[in-house]
Amino acid sequence: MSAIPSSPARTPLPRRTRIDVFLRLLAIQGSWNYESLSGNGVGFCIEPALRLLPGGKNTPVFNAALARESTYFNAHPYLASIAVGALARAELDGEPPERIIRFRNALCGPLGSVGDRLIWAGWLPFCSLVALAVFGLGGGVLVVLATFLGLYNLGHLWLRAWGLRTGWRLGLRVAPALTHPVFRSGPIYIGRLAAFATGFGLPLAVGRIIGPGRIYTGEVLVAVLAGAALIVRLHGRVEGWRLALVALAFFVLLSVVA
Amino acid sequence: MVYLPLALLGGVLGLDVVSFPQAMVSRPLVAATLAGSLAGDSAGGLLVGATLELIALETLPFGASRYPEWGSAAVVGGVLYAGHEAHPGGALTIAVFGALATAWVGGWSMVQLRRANGRWAARHREEIEAGSRRAVMWLQLLGLTADLIRGAALTVCAYAVLKPIADACLALWPPDVHLARAVVVAVAASVTVGAAWNLFHAVRGARWVFVGGLVLGLIMLLES
Numbered sequence: 001m002s003a004i005p006s007s008p009a010r011t012p013l014p015r016r017t018r019i020d021v022f023l024r025l026l027a028i029q030g031s032w033n034y035e036s037l038s039g040n041g042v043g044f045c046i047e048p049a050l051r052l053l054p055g056g057k058n059t060p061v062f063n064a065a066l067a068r069e070s071t072y073f074n075a076h077p078y079l080a081s082i083a084v085g086a087l088a089r090a091e092l093d094g095e096p097p098e099r100i101i102r103f104r105n106a107l108c109g110p111l112g113s114v115g116d117r118l119i120w121a122g123w124l125p126f127c128s129l130v131a132l133a134v135f136g137l138g139g140g141v142l143v144v145l146a147t148f149l150g151l152y153n154l155g156h157l158w159l160r161a162w163g164l165r166t167g168w169r170l171g172l173r174v175a176p177a178l179t180h181p182v183f184r185s186g187p188i189y190i191g192r193l194a195a196f197a198t199g200f201g202l203p204l205a206v207g208r209i210i211g212p213g214r215i216y217t218g219e220v221l222v223a224v225l226a227g228a229a230l231i232v233r234l235h236g237r238v239e240g241w242r243l244a245l246v247a248l249a250f251f252v253l254l255s256v257v258a
Numbered sequence: 259m260v261y262l263p264l265a266l267l268g269g270v271l272g273l274d275v276v277s278f279p280q281a282m283v284s285r286p287l288v289a290a291t292l293a294g295s296l297a298g299d300s301a302g303g304l305l306v307g308a309t310l311e312l313i314a315l316e317t318l319p320f321g322a323s324r325y326p327e328w329g330s331a332a333v334v335g336g337v338l339y340a341g342h343e344a345h346p347g348g349a350l351t352i353a354v355f356g357a358l359a360t361a362w363v364g365g366w367s368m369v370q371l372r373r374a375n376g377r378w379a380a381r382h383r384e385e386i387e388a389g390s391r392r393a394v395m396w397l398q399l400l401g402l403t404a405d406l407i408r409g410a411a412l413t414v415c416a417y418a419v420l421k422p423i424a425d426a427c428l429a430l431w432p433p434d435v436h437l438a439r440a441v442v443v444a445v446a447a448s449v450t451v452g453a454a455w456n457l458f459h460a461v462r463g464a465r466w467v468f469v470g471g472l473v474l475g476l477i478m479l480l481e482s
Contacts, residue, residue: 026278026279026280027277027278027279027398027402029276029277029278029280030277030278030398030399030401030402030405031375031378031379031397031398031400031401031402032276032277032372032375032401033372033373033375033376033379033401034322034372034373034376035376035379035380036376036379037322040379040386040394040397040398041398043386043394044394044395044398047391047394047395057391058391062389062391063388063389063390063391064389065389066389066390066391066394067386067387067388067389068389070386070389070394074321076321077280078280112321116320116321120318120319120320121318121457124282124318125315125318125453125454125457127282128285128287128311128314128315129315129454131287131311132287132308132311132312133475135287135304135308136475136479137478138482140301141291141295141300141301141303141304144287144291144304144308145287145288145291148282148285148287148288149281149282149283149288152281152282153281153282156280156281156282187461188461188462191457191458191461191464192458192461192463192464192467193467194454194457194458195454195458195461195464195465195467195468195471196467196468196470196471197471198450198451198454198458198468198471199467199468199469199470199471199472199473199474199475200471200472200474200475200478201471201475202312202447202450202451202472202475203472203475203476203478203479204475204478204479204482205308205312205447206443206447207479207482208308209305209308209309209350209439209442209443209446210436210439210440210443211435211436211439213436215436215440216436216437216440217440217479219440219444220440220443220444220447223444223448224444224447224448224451225451226448227444227445227447227448227449227451227452228447228448228449228450228451228452228455230448230452231448231449231451231452231453232452232455232456235452235456239316239317240313240316240448240449240452240453241313241314241316241317241326241358241361241449242362243449244313244358244445244446244448244449245355245358245359245362247445248351248354248355248358248441248442248445249355251351251441251442252348252351252352252355252427255348255351255427255430255431255432255438256427256430256431
């Protein structure tokens with residue numbers, strides 16, 4: 001990110017404010033709803049920074065800024081940190097309100113799609129599959145949990161902290177940060193790693209769940225191929241977990257009644 | 259099983275799904291294991307958690323989409339399994355089935371919570387438009403508290419309903435543990451492979467990488 005020029009120098013956010021904002025970012029979706037989505041959450045997160053406006057809190061300037069920042073907003077929750085940092089900077093720099101509103105609206109789309117591809121469709125399944133592979137290799141409770149939570153949250157917390165720092169540093173010029181290779185190529189590399197982890201971890205995890213002796217392992221692998229083909233074919237019409245619920249309900253009934 | 263710790267665990271893990279802090283302690287792998295530990299059988303909880311995680315890989319928390327709520331559900335699944343110390347035939351099937359049913363209701367309850375958040379926000383619209391710090395804080399705390407209560411209530415209610423059903427089913431279940439496990443793991447792994455295909459098939463080279471991993475995984479399975 002160092003190649004992107006910062007906005008003109010400004011005093012860094014005080015440490016206490018930075019920690020306040022960061023902790024609040026963890027709860028940015030606390031009042032998520034279908035009307036303003038994360039809008040109130042952004043206002044909630046940015047509020048400690050707005051207290052640094054001339055006159056402190058509950059002044060007309062503070063109220064106007066908080067009202068602007070609490071309207072509709074949609075972004076991936078982790079990448080919303082970029083928006084919060086940049087918007088805090090813009091408000092404290094005294095940028096014109098119309099410019100801030102335009103900038104805020106423009107951020108919604110990219111921060112949503114980039115985050116969804118990188119985190120929900122990439123990093124989360126990858127970490128989950130790595131942990132399942134560790135489970136399949138015989139990892140104990142602590143090892144499996146530490147693998148998943150450690151790996152996942154390394155990326156999660158780093159991304160939130162980086163986003164806040166970058167947003168604050170670049171202010172309204174933060175858009176180029178979203179073209180960073182991590183966002184452009186990251187999902188492709190993580191996707192490949194996750195595909196490998198799926199292939200490697202799945203048979204091992206299945207073997208461990210079936211248990212000692214691995215009776216029916218061959219039948220299970222054949223059934224998995226057939227079931228997966230059905231789920232892929234029905235993609236977009238029926239979700240796999242619903243099919244799983246129906247299949248298990250049928251099996252329970254059959255086992256208990258027969 | 260004491261209901262209060264169960265409610266607390268279900269509430270905290272339900273909160274993690276969306277509201278706070280999304281550190282993924284609500285993923286079934288973690289949540290069911292913690293629930294198993296609460297009931298004195300963390301290894302059993304991990305087994306249920308791994309099985310549920312295979313299914314949960316399909317449903318990722320994309321934005322406004324409706325998805326099952328795995329945090330509280332996995333707690334119910336973990337406790338149902340750990341509650342039968344000998345793990346008779348069908349225990350894993352019943353635990354996974356109970357968790358899936360709870361996850362379904364949990365997804366519905368999250369939609370209701372989001373609607374309630376919208377109604378509360380509408381009630382305070384004028385204050386928010388005036389930049390009231392108090393209204394912004396209140397809405398956020400109200401949403402967080404409501405989500406905590408939602409998760410706790412869902413966990414306790416689901417457990418109270420499912421526990422006697424699980425006991426009754428297991429009393430009638432045939433003793434073949436292997437067949438029951440084979441069926442549940444076949445169902446779960448089918449969902450995983452289907453989900454993985456949908457997620458990664460468009461990524462260049464991912465298919466071959468998957469096949470390479472699969473060959474390696476199968477060799478290790480056969481040699482272990």
